[in-house]
Amino acid sequence: MTTLEQLNHCDIATFVATLHGIYEHSPWIPERAAAQRPLRNITALKQALHEVVAGASREEQLGLIRAHPELAGKAAIAGELTAESTGEQAKAGLHLCTPEEFATLQKLNSDYNAKFGFPFIVAVKGPTGKGLTRQAIIATFSRRLRNQPVDELHEALRQIGRIAEMRLNDLLGHVPAIGNTVMAWAEEIGGWSEDEDALTCTYMTLTHRRTADQLAHWMREAGMHVHIDAVGNVVGRYLSTDPAAKTLITGSHYDTVRNGGKYDGREGILLPIAIVRHLHERGETLPFHFEIIGFSEEEGVRFKSTFLGSNAVTGQFDMALLDITDRDGISMREVITQAGHDVSTIPQIARDPADVLGYVEVHIEQGPVLLQHDLPVGIVTSIAGSSRYLVELRGVASHAGTTPMAMRKDAAAAAAEIVLYVEQRCAQDQQASLVGTVGQLQVPNGSTNVIPGRCMLSLDIRAAVDSVRDAAASDVLQQIAAICARRNIECKVEQTVSAAAAPCAPWLMQQLSAATERAGVRPFQLASGAGHDAMAIARMTDVAMLFTRCGNGGISHNPLETMTADDAEVSGQILLDFLRSFKAKA
């Protein structure tokens, strides 16, 4: 077994030799990373190596990729693989392929190489290290074949990074224990669903209540005092020895969208439970009460109303919502009552802000930023506010053949100008994470030979800073009016959402940053474009968020949402360190 101590103090040649096999036939990677020594921990070592790859020339990157054997390819058959590759491919059962699977893989290999000019690379051990099934490998292969070349090059490098990460774990005997726990738990409750072939867990269904009970069970096992409140929040408290201590809250939601991902929300409940279990096993308490809340509702799927759980905690739960009904006509009051709760006690869920030290939420990023920066975690600066609009444009529908260009009032052409203006305007403030999207765009009943008389579009503008968002929205609305006036198009604009940004508290961000740095990761700040429970809780207390890298290009609200046990481990170590060194606001 090699130790980090040895790697930090050996000469470069030994360093390179020891790390031989971490990257396929590419000694230049450890050679260049050696200069970064001493490295604080295995995470720092991984990051140093990743940075060398990311900073290499395109030719060097392609060389690294091409140094890899084809999956189940001729090299495997001819026994020409490195020991590592052979072993990993064998563990994934690729030597047990049926003739059909083998033929499929050969076809994929050939199509892939023809499209990208390099072999397909996948970390066959997968996000947990336990190995992907052959079916999963083939599905991933087929999906990635549709990627665009520039994206697939980066994906190949990320897979190489993931392979290297697991080889380093083996070399140094590193086991991501907290990460493994989180992944296993997420897998377990991720298997329970209202839908047969998808993960769907909406408010107060049997699946939802079963999930709540399981969370409560894990919390109790971890040494917490647990109750499920009247809106279904699962609340676990890890008590300080000082009964007068105040409370630091963490948590996230356990409901999902339809056909959602296993980590969205749930990571932020499971990860702190694993941390508390770790503390409890060591008999370690904290100088404050630590409360984990599994919020019952954030997504707004069943009753089209979001943040039911977190709004109850801040005392902002709107009791009028109890009368709204789901698509089967069942009211929220009924489903809560049927679950054995007393709706009249909902107002008592509200916390006393004077008793709360703050709120910190861990969440999967649900976007591609950390992935593209090769960072396992990031610190959220603000949860973006959003302004949403529906825009209806009316021109004149007329014959595509008989109406001269100068006589047209084409609603789609006006929409096109709007789309491009939104794109251009919202690219002007990356600092404030300004984004603008036309997600819906449609000429209703359009025909090839009819000039669009109508076009509908949606508009979604978000920014971490309200003034930045407001300025962009104002410019966009003004431009829409100008475009429509110039083109003689009638325009109706309806605002559907206006939500303020929730900035994270600098003092909490600073403590998260320090813990991140100690974990071996460069602290990196990013805004959250998506809404989170922290947004609701910010009305009661200071909040902060730690994002964990989201795999598969950052996809979320989708079964392809993924993260790795190692990234969960890094997130867990940061949260643990943060808790141990937490200083209340002065």
Next chain:
Amino acid sequence: MTTLEQLNHCDIATFVATLHGIYEHSPWIPERAAAQRPLRNITALKQALHEVVAGASREEQLGLIRAHPELAGKAAIAGELTAESTGEQAKAGLHLCTPEEFATLQKLNSDYNAKFGFPFIVAVKGPTGKGLTRQAIIATFSRRLRNQPVDELHEALRQIGRIAEMRLNDLLGHVPAIGNTVMAWAEEIGGWSEDEDALTCTYMTLTHRRTADQLAHWMREAGMHVHIDAVGNVVGRYLSTDPAAKTLITGSHYDTVRNGGKYDGREGILLPIAIVRHLHERGETLPFHFEIIGFSEEEGVRFKSTFLGSNAVTGQFDMALLDITDRDGISMREVITQAGHDVSTIPQIARDPADVLGYVEVHIEQGPVLLQHDLPVGIVTSIAGSSRYLVELRGVASHAGTTPMAMRKDAAAAAAEIVLYVEQRCAQDQQASLVGTVGQLQVPNGSTNVIPGRCMLSLDIRAAVDSVRDAAASDVLQQIAAICARRNIECKVEQTVSAAAAPCAPWLMQQLSAATERAGVRPFQLASGAGHDAMAIARMTDVAMLFTRCGNGGISHNPLETMTADDAEVSGQILLDFLRSFKAKA
């Protein structure tokens, strides 16, 4: 009764005094038109007056409009209208309004004046002079209230022109007899339909066969030899006294789109029947056989195959089509056989080109060009060819909040660039009537908070000159590729139509132009952006087309399609003159 002779030879003051009341309180119009005398006929007089209005300043035009009383308004009640306006409004039954109708009209008057700043004007006597119903007036009013100000100003001026036209008819005792016949016949067969509340007449339905029988009946009454051929074409021949004479063909189609207009196609059958009746009544024959074909099928509605009738006449009918079925699974062979025809005789329908002098088709324009040029007719230069494509763009669907602008692959943004490029590129050759349209545009299953991963659009490019269309299509395809490459968007382009342009024969156009000029109308050339039977017939013989102005902004394939009896009359006089002075190609 005033005569044109008198108007041509009186002094200006008398001219103005005689035309007092043609335009509401606006003596400047006849004053300026007087300089155009002598005028060849009443059509030339009307055109001279229209041109003065069209050439007036915006203030003068607004003054003319504002000189008109409100419809059923206070002036009508107070008896302040000109004798003409009072009489016309009374004829439309506006003094018989129910209290509800009166209240509706007052509300419309007030909304209209608030939007446009002038009173609503409609020629209450309508397109035939017989008068609109109160319901039709209220519907027109409501529809025009939605117009855009610049369009509605022009529409008001056109309505004033139409009112003036009918007042001039009365003043000079002019009756558009041929036009009235065409309008009445179109109304009669326009009332027969497969659909209860819409005009639909598709291939070989009962409605379609009843229509064919009626056309045959009118042809026989007009003195023609008639048969219905094996594809349902109604063929009437007005024979020359010289049995060895060749044949000049005219015609158009009697099928319609679903919920179509009364004049599309049918004008080109009914107008020549009325002309032949006129000749026959006078015992006048022509030095050639004159054949009118009511083509059974042009629109392609029932069997998704167009030009069934005209293709049979040119010998291009594809016998394989007999096996295609309609949406009820009935084959074309069955419907033809059930109608009593023998499909095996279809090939015999083909004409011998050596026997044919040429083909001239009269058709409603189905577009706004003549309307905007204040011209009752125009001479077609070419039936545009068309290239159609379906374009599918694939980017990456991702979260609208969490994906920075620079990391997006937004399929709708790429589509927007394409839409604007098509618009800009296809505006570059008005001479060749180049037009380009994106009629279908859609982000499938778009969500406000998801960046479009897919976008579908259709592309329709037409021009009177094939090389112009090909160049534009090539530029557009090249630009699509460039946009997609720059944005990393995958793109599939499928060409669905490629049809060559059918240029009209200069020698026929020249004779139509001369007849147009003699009819008192400035000959004006325009391309046809829509396809017509002439396009199919052009494969067999030289073709030409005369377009009749299309009202209601040029709308067609719609129940709002309209033309006036006076414009039909002008078209009829031109066709009659053309026939009488026809010279075969040298």
